[in-house]
Amino acid sequence: MPALVLLGAQWGDEGKGKATDLLGGSVDYVVRYQGGNNAGHTVVVGDQKYALHLLPSGILSPGCTPVIGNGVVVDPSVLLSELSGLNERGVDTSKLLISGNAHIITPYNVTVDKVTERFLGKRKIGTTGRGIGPTYADKINRVGIRVQDLYDESILTQKVEAALDAKNQILTKLYNRRAIAVDQVVEELLGYAEQLAPYVADTVLVLNQALEEDKVVLFEGGQGTLLDIDHGTYPFVTSSNPTAGGACTGAGVGPTKISRVIGILKAYTTRVGSGPFPTELLDEDGEALRRIGGERGVTTGRDRRCGWFDAVIARYATRVNGLTDFFLTKLDVLTGWERIPVCVAYEIDGRRVEELPYSQTDFHHAKPVYEYLPGWQEDITKAKTFADLPKNAQDYVKALEEMSGAPISAIGVGPGRDETIEINSFI
Numbered sequence: 001m002p003a004l005v006l007l008g009a010q011w012g013d014e015g016k017g018k019a020t021d022l023l024g025g026s027v028d029y030v031v032r033y034q035g036g037n038n039a040g041h042t043v044v045v046g047d048q049k050y051a052l053h054l055l056p057s058g059i060l061s062p063g064c065t066p067v068i069g070n071g072v073v074v075d076p077s078v079l080l081s082e083l084s085g086l087n088e089r090g091v092d093t094s095k096l097l098i099s100g101n102a103h104i105i106t107p108y109n110v111t112v113d114k115v116t117e118r119f120l121g122k123r124k125i126g127t128t129g130r131g132i133g134p135t136y137a138d139k140i141n142r143v144g145i146r147v148q149d150l151y152d153e154s155i156l157t158q159k160v161e162a163a164l165d166a167k168n169q170i171l172t173k174l175y176n177r178r179a180i181a182v183d184q185v186v187e188e189l190l191g192y193a194e195q196l197a198p199y200v201a202d203t204v205l206v207l208n209q210a211l212e213e214d215k216v217v218l219f220e221g222g223q224g225t226l227l228d229i230d231h232g233t234y235p236f237v238t239s240s241n242p243t244a245g246g247a248c249t250g251a252g253v254g255p256t257k258i259s260r261v262i263g264i265l266k267a268y269t270t271r272v273g274s275g276p277f278p279t280e281l282l283d284e285d286g287e288a289l290r291r292i293g294g295e296r297g298v299t300t301g302r303d304r305r306c307g308w309f310d311a312v313i314a315r316y317a318t319r320v321n322g323l324t325d326f327f328l329t330k331l332d333v334l335t336g337w338e339r340i341p342v343c344v345a346y347e348i349d350g351r352r353v354e355e356l357p358y359s360q361t362d363f364h365h366a367k368p369v370y371e372y373l374p375g376w377q378e379d380i381t382k383a384k385t386f387a388d389l390p391k392n393a394q395d396y397v398k399a400l401e402e403m404s405g406a407p408i409s410a411i412g413v414g415p416g417r418d419e420t421i422e423i424n425s426f427i
């Protein structure tokens, strides 16, 4: 039963898309289990670059069946335009399966996301504005709209009415916005039904049958461990569970089926949006990481905040996800520094702390305690084996592995599929 979870070990944008695409050629199914089009996964194949938001990165591997699981929130207009964009570029998307239980991001969820952020002012989360939080809120409040509702007009109308009842009161009375008409929303949603119909399936059954037949299933996380609603830097998080347990609930596969959990780990740290970030650099080193690493959001075009590697976070990711391996990405970006600081612990109000504090106040006060590792100047983008790396780069990887609590089984030295050093095979 080879089921693997691949997830972000930091605050997202670790290179999950590239890693998933790399494994896509050897797996039968790639499944998104949470999040929605807040994700931006860049995949580079030869001279072609793809930016995927909702579709699993396995869609670019012809033998692989891409699946959108029940835990995902789906904006139908984004999904359809992503599909047609890929079709125009010659990618076959006909194998896609979408869970009938996945929730739909409705136009009013997007509106609520935007007005809520505006009203939070300087306390805003810095969301992607894609309606993610309000859609998950509706799901938990039991007033959500699911993909299967598109196929029963009467039920759909009742559910949209129920959802808009309270929301229109809030929009008009609190936020000074116009009320949203039920009919208009129903009509728009029904307009997607026919185009989506060929993809809608009982994905829980399909995936469990596939595992029984010893097929290889890869679960591709969106966002990252520190953006998890339960285990992240709440409230500066997304509204789903990118951590490993999310793969079970978000796809309907039991934890006993998962054989490997791979944490994608950037050789430094980035974050988009608000919230604490102990190793953040507001100097020219931060600017250099942003420039060399191309750290600009795929979804929103926002500059990513950049900082040094944080081993406290990596250890935490190992723990809350039960990581079996790391895939270290973007090592090439660190070429050229004379010495590279690595955060090994925090200093919090005069105390040295080795593990991530559970208290939000403590985390906000955390100052990085750095160790300095010698850098390297050689171009490493052509390295194919660990031995091809300069000694100082090898030592940097070994030091990170020791601090982070799980073996580093692959190293990214460039954005392309073949710019990867494989140390232990994943499948």
Ligand code: GDP
Residues within 6 Å of the ligand: 008, 012, 013, 014, 015, 016, 017, 018, 039, 040, 041, 042, 043, 044, 293, 294, 298, 328, 329, 330, 331, 332, 333, 411, 412, 413, 414, 415
């Ligand atoms: P994701 O959201 O985790 O899939 O990551 P993003 O795609 O948002 O951001 C990662 C960026 O780094 C993308 O532009 C990738 O093409 C790029 N990338 C991934 N791995 C590597 C690597 O090892 N080296 C370099 N230089 N770029 C990489």
Ligand code: IMO
Residues within 6 Å of the ligand: 008, 011, 012, 013, 014, 038, 039, 040, 041, 125, 126, 127, 128, 129, 130, 131, 132, 133, 221, 222, 223, 224, 227, 236, 237, 238, 239, 271, 272, 273, 274
């Ligand atoms: P990938 O999959 C980085 C961040 C947003 C914001 C917070 C909440 O590409 O790694 P949301 O719109 O989800 O309610 O925003 O989460 N965020 C991400 N940051 N990478 C992502 O996805 C993200 N998806 C959401 O910037 O701080």
Ligand code: MG
Residues within 6 Å of the ligand: 012, 013, 014, 039, 040, 041, 042, 298
């Ligand atoms: Mg991204």
